[in-house]
Amino acid sequence: xxxxxxxxxxxxxxxVTDEEEIRELVNNGKAVFYIGFDPTxxxxxxxxxxxxxxxxxxxxxxxxxxxxxxxxxGMIGDPSGRTDMRQMMTPEMIQHNCDCFKKQMERFIEFGxxxxxxxxxxxxxxxxNYVELLREVxxxxxxNNMLRAECYKQRMEKGLSFLEFNYMIMQSYDFYHxxxxxxxxxxxxxxxxxxxxxxxxxxxxKKLGKDAYAMTITLLLNSEGKKMGKTAxxxxxxxxxKTSPFDFYQYWRNTGDADVLKCIRMLTFLPLxxxxxxxxxxxxxxxxxxxxxxYELTKLVHGEAEAEKAQETAKRLFTGAGEAEHMPATVxxxxxxxxxxxxxxxxxxxxxxxxxxxxxxxxxxxxxxxVNDKKPEVSDVFARDDFSGDGIVIKKGKKIFHRAQx
RNA sequence: GGGGGAAUUCCAGAGCGGUCAAAUGGGGCAGACUGUAAAUCUGUUGUCUACGACUUCGAUGGUUCGAAUCCAUCUUCCCCCA
Numbered sequence: 001x002x003x004x005x006x007x008x009x010x011x012x013x014x015x016v017t018d019e020e021e022i023r024e025l026v027n028n029g030k031a032v033f034y035i036g037f038d039p040t041x042x043x044x045x046x047x048x049x050x051x052x053x054x055x056x057x058x059x060x061x062x063x064x065x066x067x068x069x070x071x072x073x074g075m076i077g078d079p080s081g082r083t084d085m086r087q088m089m090t091p092e093m094i095q096h097n098c099d100c101f102k103k104q105m106e107r108f109i110e111f112g113x114x115x116x117x118x119x120x121x122x123x124x125x126x127x128x129n130y131v132e133l134l135r136e137v138x139x140x141x142x143x144n145n146m147l148r149a150e151c152y153k154q155r156m157e158k159g160l161s162f163l164e165f166n167y168m169i170m171q172s173y174d175f176y177h178x179x180x181x182x183x184x185x186x187x188x189x190x191x192x193x194x195x196x197x198x199x200x201x202x203x204x205x206k207k208l209g210k211d212a213y214a215m216t217i218t219l220l221l222n223s224e225g226k227k228m229g230k231t232a233x234x235x236x237x238x239x240x241x242k243t244s245p246f247d248f249y250q251y252w253r254n255t256g257d258a259d260v261l262k263c264i265r266m267l268t269f270l271p272l273x274x275x276x277x278x279x280x281x282x283x284x285x286x287x288x289x290x291x292x293x294x295y296e297l298t299k300l301v302h303g304e305a306e307a308e309k310a311q312e313t314a315k316r317l318f319t320g321a322g323e324a325e326h327m328p329a330t331v332x333x334x335x336x337x338x339x340x341x342x343x344x345x346x347x348x349x350x351x352x353x354x355x356x357x358x359x360x361x362x363x364x365x366x367x368x369x370x371v372n373d374k375k376p377e378v379s380d381v382f383a384r385d386d387f388s389g390d391g392i393v394i395k396k397g398k399k400i401f402h403r404a405q406x
Numbered sequence: 407g408g409g410g411g412a413a414u415u416c417c418a419g420a421g422c423g424g425u426c427a428a429a430u431g432g433g434g435c436a437g438a439c440u441g442u443a444a445a446u447c448u449g450u451u452g453u454c455u456a457c458g459a460c461u462u463c464g465a466u467g468g469u470u471c472g473a474a475u476c477c478a479u480c481u482u483c484c485c486c487c488a
Binding site: 159223250253254255256257258259260283284285286287290314317318354356357358359361362363365366367368369396397398399 | 435436437440441442443444449450451452453454455456483484
């Protein structure tokens with residue numbers, strides 16, 4: 001199966017500007033395509049991961065990827081999919097985030113001569129002259145059209161600043177610039193980027209009279225229509241310091257029934273035939289599929305060793321027999337003991353399992369905590385000696401395990 | 407530039423000068439049921455040295471025995487006119 005067909009079969013393609021042309025380019029390894037990453041945080045997250053996978057797939061098929069880091073566009077902030085204005089970031093923050101992105105991307109994509117390229121649009125955007133830019137490309141943008149674009153439409157209700165309104169122009173300019181300088185002929189991006197991307201192809205057509213192409217990747221939504229890769233406490237990060245490999249594994253392990261196959265198809269590199277076979281699975285059999293999904297993704301992001309470890313830990317924790325050495329742990333400091341003792345409430349907050357003593361109190365009262373297989377009372381106190389050896393295993397709810405040691 | 411309106415806890419959104427740590431919904435957390443799923447039901451959801459105390463209602467001052475509620479100034483946002 002050729003790459004374009006495979007992408008389609010995996011459900012990755014959302015919209016394309018010209019299917020025939022794109023198929024042609026991609027299948028013959030003639031595409032030089034870019035995906036933009038805005039440096040809004042100091043780590044990539046699951047949403048970016050999809051884009052990285054896509055780059056990898058296309059690179060394996062002989063195409064040339066460009067990872068464009070938005071050091072320049074980050075100064076403006078993308079209004080797409082946002083109901084409020086983004087917080088302005090300082091140039092230092094942006095630079096720091098760019099550096100972090102770069103490190104993480106290198107794990108997935110091969111960069112170097114004749115391979116993938118990494119560019120930063122700060123290089124050309126920051127030196128633009130306002131009047132020159134207006135004269136050069138301003139005439140190619142119809143405000144009427146821009147206002148009709150989905151991403152701005154929503155914001156017409158809540159208000160949209162001129163700053164953000166210019167985001168589309170900057171992104172279009174990127175494409176236009178790279179089309180000329182590095183021969184970039186295609187842009188990929190999340191489906192929410194569609195209108196911004198079209199801005200670029202339009203600009204190239206108007207200015208240069210040439211065709212460039214755009215294709216969007218299906219947004220990874222769960223069956224409730226919410227973006228995946230988000231938890232209550234924020235995004236699921238690729239940086240192991242921000243989301244541990246175990247938590248990463250668990251996130252996917254807990255995918256809903258309705259979403260597992262879709263995720264496997266879109267995110268893993270398993271052969272399509274194998275995935276089609278899984279399609280027949282039903283009910284509790286799907287648990288196996290969830291394990292595969294979690295394992296495969298953890299392996300891609302954190303490496304095989306970490307994936308094994310996470311899977312081992314999870315299996316041991318959930319199939320009874322408790323002792324697990326890979327459990328997240330907190331080492332308690334002497335200062336946290338009062339007269340050689342620590343109360344259950346303080347213990348829970350010290351381990352970061354509860355945000356406050358009040359929360360800890362409620363949790364204990366409601367029976368949501370287990371310490372060494374026993375339900376504690378609010379008044380329970382632990383002596384320093386109780387933590388010797390492997391420490392104490394605390395279970396919060398059904399799925400959160402933690403070890404406290406000295 | 408002129409006129410009008412809004413700001414409340416994680417979000418949305420009630421809130422009469424005392425009975426407001428603040429209705430209701432969503433979300434979160436936990437319990438029951440399960441398959442580490444979904445749906446459903448129950449409890450809970452500011453902090454603490456916890457039948458009590460303390461700090462919150464955009465910011466700062468003021469009126470009052472008493473302010474989320476009244477007044478003044480400021481900040482931000484929205485709407486209408488130009």
